[in-house]
Amino acid sequence: MKNRIASVVSLVLLFSTIFVSCSKSNSGTGNNSPAAPNSVSIINMAFTPATITVTVGATVTWKNNDNMTHTVTADDNSFDSGNIGTGSSFAKTFSTAGSFLYHCTIHPSMTGTVIVK
Numbered sequence: 001m002k003n004r005i006a007s008v009v010s011l012v013l014l015f016s017t018i019f020v021s022c023s024k025s026n027s028g029t030g031n032n033s034p035a036a037p038n039s040v041s042i043i044n045m046a047f048t049p050a051t052i053t054v055t056v057g058a059t060v061t062w063k064n065n066d067n068m069t070h071t072v073t074a075d076d077n078s079f080d081s082g083n084i085g086t087g088s089s090f091a092k093t094f095s096t097a098g099s100f101l102y103h104c105t106i107h108p109s110m111t112g113t114v115i116v117k
């Protein structure tokens with residue numbers, strides 16, 4: 001019984017080691033900070049996640065991890081980041097509930113949604 005527990009424990013340790021090293025190597029170029037809550041990464045000409053759900057009063061931060069300039073612009077123009085260069089961020093606090101659709105003015109195919117509850 002003790003041996004069995006010992007092998008289960010070592011298996012768990014082995015898998016967590018593999019998991020930790022994988023998540024470390026996935027961070028890539030090194031300027032990707034770990035995904036913070038309420039944050040959207042702009043990468044590969046896409047907003048990731050494309051839809052984010054937050055609570056009223058939350059601040060959403062977009063970080064441009066792409067190699068070109070993008071914008072975060074509300075479809076109804078209620079907010080507009082202006083140009084966000086590589087490595088720069090834009091933050092916006094949402095104080096009313098609703099669904100806020102946005103896009104990149106430079107690349108109109110890039111779209112996203114903030115759902116505020």
Ligand SMILES: [Cu+2]
Nearest residue numbers: 070104106107
């Ligand atoms: Cu863009």
